[in-house]
Every structure is written in C-alpha cells, then in structure tokens.
Amino acid sequence: LFFNPNLLFDIGFQLSYSAVLAIVYFQPKIAGLIYVKNRWLRWAWELAAVSLAAQLGTAPFSVFYFHQFPNYFLLSNFVVIPAATLILYAAVALFVFSPVPYVNVAVAFVLKWILKIMYACIVWIEHLPYSLSIVWIDGWQLLSLYAALFAVMWWLDKKSFISFATVVCLLLIFFVVDARNRYYSARLNGVVAYNDYKATVLDIIGDEHIVLTTDSLRAELLGADFWSKNALPTPQIVSLDTISECAFVKDGNRYLVLTDNYFRYKKSAKPLEVDYLLVGKAVYPNQRLIKEFVRPKYLIALADVSERNVQKYKLLTEKENIDFYSVGHSGAWINGFHY
Template sequence: MSILSALVLGDRENIDPEIKSEFANSGAIHILAVSGLHVGIIYFVFSFLLKFLKTHRKGRLARLFILLAIIWIYAFITGLSPSVQRAATMFSFIAIGENINRQNNIYNTLAASAFLLLLVNPNLLFEVGFQLSYAAVLSIVFFQPMIYHTIYISNWWLDKIWGLLTVSLAAQVGVSPLSIFYFHQFPVYFWLTNLFAIPLTTLIIYTAFLLLTLSFIPFIGKAIAFLLHILVKALLASVWAVNTVPGAVIPNISFTAPMLLTSFLVIIFLTLFIIRKQRIFLQLILVSFIILAGITTINKYRILTQREIVFFHVPRKTLIAAVHGKNIVWISSEDSIITRQKMGIYMKPFEQLHGIKSSVIIPLSGKSAQQFPFLKKKNNMINFAGMKIWSPEKAEITEFMPPTDLIYLHKIYRKDITKFEAKESLVAQFVTNTPLFSDKRSEKEEKSDMLPKNIHSLPDKGALSANILISDKNKKSGIKIGYITH
C-alpha cells in the first residue's frame, strides 16, 4: 500500500526508510516521485478514452477542458511538487497545441512551462526537484535520439531494451552533476535498475487505475488486486537485486559548487561540439576537464587537511562534530544507537559533504573508552588537535575553571555571565539562545544588566540552543568553529 501510494499519489510518508534507501541507492528513487511518467500516463489514457470527441468542433473544445481538468486535478491530488507542476504544464501545452492543430516543439514547450511556473513562483528555481526535473527532460530530449541512433538493432525486443537504456543514459548526462552535488552519491547500476523499474512502474500505474475503475466488481477487482500485488513485489525484488550487487552505489562524494559549474560547462561544450562539429568546442571540453581535475585535487587536499568542530542545534539534545581530515568523532548526549537513529538526518549529509570515511560516536558525559590521535576526552574536558574544550554538565559557572580555549554550555544563567569580566583573555565571543534584552523591559533595567565589554551577544531570533564561549587563542589554532541550526 505504501509503495502504491507513492507511485500513484506521490505520498511517500509511510514508506519504510530502508526501502526508500534501496530505491535511492539503485537509482530508482525518481519512480517514487510523481513526475512526467505518471502525468503522461494519465494524459494518454484519457486522451485515448476521449478520442471520440475529436469528430466535432465543440467536442474537441470539451475534450480539451476535460483533459486539462483531469491533469491539474491529479497534480493537486499528488501535492503539486515541482516535477508534477512541470509535467502538468507541459502536457497542458501539448493538449492545447493538439486542439488547435499546431505541432508542438518540445524545446518551446519546456521553455514556456518553465517561464510560466517561474512567473507564478520564482523561488521554484532554487527547488532541487525543479532543477532535476528540467535537467532530466532536456537531457533526454537532446541526447537520447543521438545515443539511440548510434546502434541499429533489428530485433524488436532488443530494440526496446536499447531504447530504455538510452533514455536512462541520456537522463544521467544532465542529472548526474546536480544529483551528486545535492545527495553526494552516485548509483552505478542506474541503467540496470531502469530496465526493470520503468516497465514495471508503467504496468503498476495502469493496473492501479484499472483497479480503481473496476474494484466494485468482486471477482474482477480481486483478480486485478492480485496482479497488482505481484507487480509491486516484482518491482521491490528488482530494486533489492540491484542493491545486492557489489559496488551498487558510490557514497560520500564531496562535490562542491565550482565542480558543479565546471561539470555543466563540459556538458554545454559537448552539446555545442555535437551540434556544430567545431574544434574549438572540443578544446574547451578538454580545458574544462583540466579545470575540473584541478578543482578536484584542491578539494581532496582540503578534505585531508580540514580541522573543524561544529555544534549542531538539535532540540533538547547535544551533538558535536569534531572533523579531522577524513575522520569524524561525534560527541553526543545520547548513546551511539539512539544517536544514529534520531540524529542521522543531521549526521549523514554532514559526513557526505565533508568526504568522511571513518565515523565514531562517543558520549558527552563521563569518560570515553575510545581515544584518538587527534581527540582525547576526560570527563568534561575535550582536547581536539591541541584545542581545549570544556563542556560542564551543570549550567553554573564558578570562579575556578580549567585553562581552556572554548567553553560549551547547555544552559547559562545571566547572573553567571559577569564572572567572566576579569578574564579578558579568555572570552572573545558569546552566542546565546535568546535575546539578552527584552522589549518589555525599561531602558534603566537594561543598562543595569549590561554585559562586560569583552562578551558579545549574537542572538539569532531564538534559533540557537547552545551557548558557546570562544577565546582569542582559537584564531591561532587553525581549527574552524561552526554552528549549524536545523
């Protein structure tokens, strides 16, 4: 039911995370998102069923309005995601063009649909779904015919398989840079997955709508439901089979914005070379590859030499990341199992972005049995690459504090802040979770509660939940200190 809800209605909330991960790793996650495939099936099915209305002028107009209504009702039911908006707008243009006997140019249709959507909501340009959707369709339209006609296959079945394969290859040309940039992984066997997944998905959608139409007939409804059950099981089995192949996905790819832009330059110059057959574009492709290789080398050096400690804003929890090259130590207020389960949404993207290969979780409180060359922890004192971090469990700040470079506190009382006044060399910056001065208080009350000059308040509209005190000595440590809010 959860798979069917995703395939037909775009509702992925009830899908098991493990199954969703299998679809992502096999390169079939796009199937679970309602897109041009689904809207196209809806359009062609009802276009065929309403074909009899094309014989009369008023009938053609009625057919157009019915088709447009069905397309957009389905788009609204599925949640109006960017990919659905793109597909619904494109098929609306196709329906209108067909009704007035005008041949559709796919590039004009793509441009018109994008222009119309951005006119209504310019922020769609920054939606990942919008970018991936248009990149995939544009790439398929341009590259698929070229790839397909490179090989002539006389056998009908092999020709259909080759056609599916070329669609997958063409889509990946435009989508891969964006996909790696946003998700930091690459499904190696995407071409193999789509050979099974796309035909099965098409059959599932047709059968699902057939079930919705004929479910009131007892025997036929049960027979269609049984067939649908087999098709969904077959889809899951094919995705699982691809995932079991060694090296099905390349994870934790560190892909920066300059690398993304350079990759698109390669694709643009390749396109121009295919169209115009001029040597200059081939030379520009080679130059782009050299630039990309240089950026990749610099990025690898950055990863190997990165030294960073980051404090995460996790509600009612503590999560600290100590990054040293390709290694990361997570310091958490929860045990390792709960941390992975509940805080994985913060941890996985961070590890992928930083190209992490080795990850370990240690407790925030008490002693840690695990020690690392770059990080040692004893009770509330953390030594990270020579930088001393003190994280007391209690909120109270006493006059006695160990020599430290950075203090991390879960809570802090206003009366305790003034105790840092005599320690000008210790405190350079103060970050708090709430504004220190309320609008309801008088100016006299605010002045009496002023902070010492060496402490600076940087409230972020209540978004920050931790209190961090950073000393001047950190500027010489070479360690980057960051804060991430959700």
C-alpha cells in the first residue's frame, strides 16, 4: 500500500484481507461456541467455523460488487478448502519431482483428478435449486454493514450497552436505506433503450417486465446490473429478429420500433400517428418514412444506427419539426421514469 495505495480499491485485495481478518478474529469465537469431542466432527465444525468467519468478512463486498450471495457456501467450502490443501501439496510435489520420469506423470495425474473432482462438485452445487440469491446493496449499505461488523467485534470484547446499541443502530440504518431503495424500485415505470451498438435492447418496465431485443444474451449482459439494483423480476424476452416492427402502448404513449425497411415501399392513405418512433440500423432514413407512413412526435435513433444515418435523421426531423434523440451520441434513452 505504501508503494501503490490504489491497491486499497482493488476487489481482490479487499476480499483477501477482509477474509483473513475475519477468519483471524471470528473463527476462534465461532468454533468455541460448540465443543465437539469426536475428532472428525470437531474437524468438520472447525472447517465450518472458518467458512462462516470468511463469509462474514467477504459477504458485504461480494454482494456489493457481484450482486449475488452463494446460499450453499458451507457445502462448497467443505469441498474447496480440503481440495485446495491437496492441490497445494500436489503442485509442490509436481514441481519437486518434475525432473523424475514416471513420478512426475503420476503426480500430474493425481493433481489433474483432484482438480476435476473439485470442479465437478462445484458445478453440481451451482446447479442445485436456489444456489444463488440475487442481492443488491449501495455504498451506504456497504459502509453500514462493515461498521456494524466492527461494532460486533467491539461488543464481543466489551459486552457494553453502548457497543450493543451501536450494532443495532447501524443495522437499522442498513434496513432503512434498503427499504427506501425498494420503495423507489417498486415505483419504476418506463422504457429504456440501452446504448449498445451490437444489439437492439429495449427494456419495458412496469406492471410487467418485458425486453425487446435482437440478442437475448446481450440483453441479459446489459440489463443484469440494472435489474438487480432495482429488484426487478426476470424479464420476458421478446426477439426482434423474427419481426420487422413492434408496436406497443405504455402509459398512454404509442411506441413503434422498426428494425428494417418494411415501410419504405409501402403506401398509406393516412400516416400512422405515434408518440415515439425508434429506428435501428437497417432502417433507411427518408422523408417518406416520417411524413407519409409514420408521423412521430419523437424519433429515437438506436445505438447501432450509423453516424451517416444519424445526421440524415437529424436533418429530416428538424425539417419536419420532430424531436430527435440519438442513443449512440447521447447515451441510453430513458423515458417515463418517475418516483
């Protein structure tokens, strides 16, 4: 830290040191809660105490950075911790015996199978029902949790009323902030066009959560953090690859999404009146589109629209007195959100 203070903000550094500090302080106290006579049961309990102590130290950081909590961490640690010890010994043995024919092959074979078995067990645990909980906390909640953890250490040492009251107050702050965040999340309502040139992703949030996209994997990658932060349910994914246009009404506003030139050579006696027209890269900008076939109040060029076409849309909308927004230029388009 003296030579590189920025390490203090490195995720690996934070997780490593919080785990070590928590194990050093909490593991003896947790292990001392239950006295076990049987040798093997005592080993299992001490291993569980290590896992619980490490989780106490790292859980707030893990949830803050990765937005998930491993529900079966005790089970997985019963596999990983012994396996890690065996892997360490086997790796050292492989290094020592690497010049020795046959022996090096045997050690490498053992090391390979330890790794395979450990990986298979972890994958099995990962696929168990409810193996992960999606959780999101903000910076204030992270600070309140670690402050509460230090207050717990103070209380365990002093057993004073002030230390206990401090723990309660800090946890109360955590839950008040959580309640506030959930209150605002429950009132989220609107449409988001994500800024991603590789795919069209429209997030429709309200009583139902629907995502219109040309790439479901990109949609999940882009939206995962936003969805977990706002405690949104898993969305219904609707593919735009099989349809040339999509129309929907949201809070009295009419939306039309165009992904190709379906309207370019069509005729209409009267233009379709919409509030928001969202166009993708395959839609050719021309005056007929926004004058003869669709009459929008706002035109939104999605992130995959080329710079050349953005400039064309800008000129056309200025001429027709239509409000214009470019996702590629101005970032994600967010409409209708209110608290």
